[in-house]
Amino acid sequence: MTLMTKPGVLPQGARDAMPPLRVEPEAIEEAAKLLYIRACKILPDDIKEGFARLDAAETDTTARTILATMIENIGVAERMDNLLCQDTGIPIFNVSIGRNVQVDGWALKEAIGKGTARATREHPLRSSVVHPITRRNEHTSCGERVPVINIDFTDADRELRIEMIPKGSGSENGSFLQMLIPADGVAAVKRFVVDRVIQAGGKVCPPTIVGVGVGGTSDLCMHLAKIAATRPLGTRCADAEGAKLEAELSEAVNSLGIGPQGLGGDSTAFAVHVETAATHITMNPVAVNIQCHSARRASATFTPAGIAIGF
């Protein structure tokens, strides 16, 4: 057995009979530009449905007025082809590469940066990105390691998906990590989430999606919280214990009376989402990352049939 890959020794499965999906950098650049602008303007259907659910159940008068204003804003943005929120956020691109896909990874990253900068200049969008120490703004929405590009691989045949998330800063500032210990148990995880939601109050622009990461390492835990916060409403944690926690915590945070914009009411969060990862025998990490009500996403899916734009 050899660890060297030689030409001609790869197994000839059915997959190989199909030519691979080739995705060119020019198409990725166009998609990145389009997705950034689209995400800033059109809220996904699951979030719109989330608003309708909260509006139907809300009992507080002020809260109902605020929700009505938010719902009105979604319509105004679509009718006037304008941005939902002035915060163009930190641009995040989640790239999922399926099997039998041919793409130049380096060129892909460059193309995403170019598309982001073009969206910023050509629309124009406010560049919300600065150097962390000098605070200099290049007016491109780009900088060192920004856009944030997360690359993952999936089992989907000849499919490449790019998800764009303009992560608003008001809610991103509502990010918290604690390296709890095993003796603290899951009770401390629950307390942490409830207390951070109280602490965040109206600053994170409720109603929110409260993203909770449980387990992993410190960095993975925070990344899980971000995945949870940006997951579509109606989806559940794949882990059964995580899903149970989601249901319990969703009810809990909506019993606090914080309400839309922190001005009182039942609608504090659309949902609490949990993502889990295995962790060390000595560790019990928990992270919270919050998504504001302008829970924006846009996606482009490249397949042999073409490019599908969605959420």
Added chain:
Amino acid sequence: MAHHVLHMPITEDQVRALRAGDTVTLEEILFGIRDATQIHMFDHGRRTKFDLRGHAVIHTAPNLRKVERSGTNHSGYEAVCVGTTTSDRMERFTRPLMEREGVRIIIGKGGLREGSLQAFQDLGGAYLAVVGGAAALETTWIEAVEDVDLDDLNPESLYKFRIRGFGPLLVAMDAHGGSLYATVNAEATKRRQAVLEKLGAA
């Protein structure tokens, strides 16, 4: 709960007439400020050409498009999307904004803290809550970006907006110690124990 229409600028008596829970619509002029604007004004000693006495400022940093300067547009910008940012980061600038610049009203989202509430009482001021994240709607209340100062800080410059029917806004902190945020926080803190007990996490 009264509704007030305020033509800016206003007097101390006018701002002291506002009570938490009232609603307000602003007319005429509104100034836009943000983190960097205030860091430069108060930490780096920079001064603005604008007279802010009696005026309202909003915590913002707009999306703008460059246009030709004209007779009424001294800024060279038009508004693409103007919204509101989280106020809490700018808490420590409330008192200097009022003491040094004479600002009467701060508009923002998410609220300010005890120090600002005290400044509103001492000096005569109020905090009006706008619905954060509803920027497309808010933009329809902006008639023009009339002028700009400290524009090297773009997009965190000091903007002078001409407004029409800006609101309704909610008086969330008043000059009499009333704060809707403090009330909501006290209620949430009171409910916390029961919530944790139900979770088996008390």
